[in-house]
Amino acid sequence: MKNLVLGRYSAYDSFVHKLDPRNKIMCLVVLMVAVFFEYQDYSLTFIMGGILFFFIVILMIVSHISFVSLLKSLVSLWFLILVLFVINVLVPVKNAESLGVAFYIGNFPIYLLSIFQSLKIVIRLILMLSLTLVLSATTSPLDMTFAFEWFMNPLKVIHFPAHEIAMTLSIALRFIPTLLNETERIMKAQSSRGVDFKHGKLSSRFKAIVALIVPLFISAFQRSEELADAMEARGYDPKAKRTRYHIFHWGADDTYSLLLCNILLGGVIYVSVAKLTLDTPLVLPWILISISLLITVLLLTGIITTNRKGREISK
Secondary structure, eight states: OTTOOTTOOOOOOOTTTTSOHHHHHHHHHHHHHHHTOOOSSHHHHHHHHHHHHHHHHHHHHHTTOOHHHHHHHHHTTHHHHHHHHHHHHHSOOTTGGGGOEEEEETTEEEEHHHHHHHHHHHHHHHHHHHHHHHHHHHSOHHHHHHHHHHHHGGGGGGTOOHHHHHHHHHHHHHHHHHHHHHHHHHHHHHHHTTOOSSSSOHHHHHHHHHHHHHHHHHHHHHHHHHHHHHHHHTTOOTTSOOOOSSOOOOOHHHHHHHHHHHHHHHHHHHHHHTTOOTTSTTHHHHHHHHHHHHHHHHHHHHHHHHHSOOOOOOO
16 A cells, blocks of 8 residues: 555655646646657667656656655556557567567567567556656645646636635545555454454455445544534535635746756657667767766756755645
8 A cells, every 4th residue: 555656645845836726737737748659660769668767757856755665656656567568479460470579478579569568567557657657746836736726727617616626536546545544444453353364365355445445434424524524514615715825926036947857858759750779879978968968967956955945835
C-alpha cells in the first residue's frame, strides 16, 4: 500500500512546489503529449525516451523527490508490465519479420520487432508514472482541486456543477492516504489474529481479502458519515459563493516552466515530423547538446530558486 503514488504529497520549498497548480497540470499535459510521439526507428525512440526520462529525473532532483519512491511505484506495476510485455511478444505485430527473429521458443519465433514494440510500451508507461509522481508529490490535493475547478469554470455557462465535482475530487484525493493507512492498520490487526495475506491456497487468500475489505468498507462509511455531519454542522452550502485563503497568481516562474516544456515538446515534434534518424547528419551531436543544455538549465533553476525566498502557496 505504501507503493501507491497518487495523493502522496511531500511539502518542500522547491521551484516545482511553488509553481501554480494550473501551470503544473498544463505542463503535465504537454509532457504527456511528448511521450506518445512516434519516431522513424526504434533506436531514436529509445534515445528520445531516455531524454524525457532524464528531464523527469532532474525534475525529481529539483523537487526533492526520492528516486526510491519511483522504483517502489514501478514494483507495484510489475505484473501489468509483465502482462503487456508477454502479450506484445507472443502476438506478432505488423511486418514483424522486417527485423528478423530474436530467438525461438520451441518452434514459435519471437521477433525482434515485437520485443522493441513491447519495450516502447513499457518506456511510455514508466514515463507516465514518473510524471504522475512529480505532479502528486509537488501539489497538495486542495491545490490540485483548485486547478481542476479553474479549468472547468467555462462549463458553468451550461450550468455544469464544476464546484461540486471539484469538492468531490478534493475529498477523494484527501482520503486516499487516510484509507491507505487504514488498510495497513487493518492488515496488521488481522495478521495478529492469524490471517495470512501472502501464503496459502487461493480460497484461503480470498477469505483473507474478505477479512480486509469488510472492515475497510465499514471504516470508510463511518468516516464519510462523520465528514458529512461535520460539513453540515459548519453550514456548508455547495451553491454559495466561496473564497480561498491562498490566492494563486501566475508568475514569471510559471511562464518560464511552461515555455521550457513547450520547447521540449517542439523538439520532439520536429524529430518526429521531420522523420530524422541517427544516420541523418548532425542529429546525434545535437541530441547530446540538447541533453546537456536541458540538464544545466534545470539544475541551475533548482539551485537558484532554492537559494532565494519564493512565494509559498501550499500549507
